[in-house]
Every structure is written in structure tokens, then in C-alpha cells.
Amino acid sequence: MADEHHEEHDDHxxxxxxxxxxVSWIVAWTVAAVAIMTGGNLVTWTVIGLVASVxxxxxxxxxxxxxxxxxxxxxxPPTREEWEAGRKATxxxxx
Numbered sequence: 001m002a003d004e005h006h007e008e009h010d011d012h013x014x015x016x017x018x019x020x021x022x023v024s025w026i027v028a029w030t031v032a033a034v035a036i037m038t039g040g041n042l043v044t045w046t047v048i049g050l051v052a053s054v055x056x057x058x059x060x061x062x063x064x065x066x067x068x069x070x071x072x073x074x075x076x077p078p079t080r081e082e083w084e085a086g087r088k089a090t091x092x093x094x095x
Contacts, residue, residue: 015070017063021056028052 032049036042063069078086 015064016068017060018069020063020068021060024056024060025053028056 029049032045032052035045060069
């Protein structure tokens with residue numbers, strides 16, 4: 001099921017900074033959830049989770065700037081008109 005869009009870029013967000021952010025947020029919110037379920041204060045642990053999320057996002061941003069993120073800018077998707085024109089051209093050449 002490979003198509004042209006799939007073959008244009010190969011990382012799909014699989015970078016060190018993206019994985020760091022994903023895993024660290026899962027860990028931070030899991031710790032907060034377990035603390036709440038074991039009797040911790042809901043508001044306190046929610047604030048701790050939010051502060052940790054922001055701090056971890058800053059760290060991931062620094063990692064990205066240090067070269068551990070996406071190397072090229074994200075591709076810009078075509079407008080609806082461009083997509084329709086390309087589809088018509090493909091359909092016309094296929095018949």
C-alpha cells in the first residue's frame with residue numbers, strides 16, 4: 001500500500017527528540033495517575049503533570065535544535081485544487 005506520499009519522507013516522526021517526548025510524557029502522566037489513585041490530591045498531581053509536560057517539551061525542543069529532531073521541514077500538503085488537478089491528470093493518463 002505504498003504510495004508517492006509515503007515514499008517522499010521516511011522518518012514519519014521517528015526521531016530521538018520525538019520518542020523522548022512521547023515516552024517521558026507517558027511516564028510523567030502514569031506517575032501522576034498512580035499517585036492520584038493511591039490517595040494523592042487530584043489538583044496537586046495534575047499541576048505536577050502539567051509542569052512536567054511543559055518542562056519535558058522544552059527539553060525535547062532543545063534536543064531538536066541540537067540536531068536530534070527532524071532534519072528537513074515538514075512537507076506542505078497540496079491544496080484541494082492541486083490535489084484534484086493531480087487526480088484528474090492521473091485518471092486521464094490512465095485511460
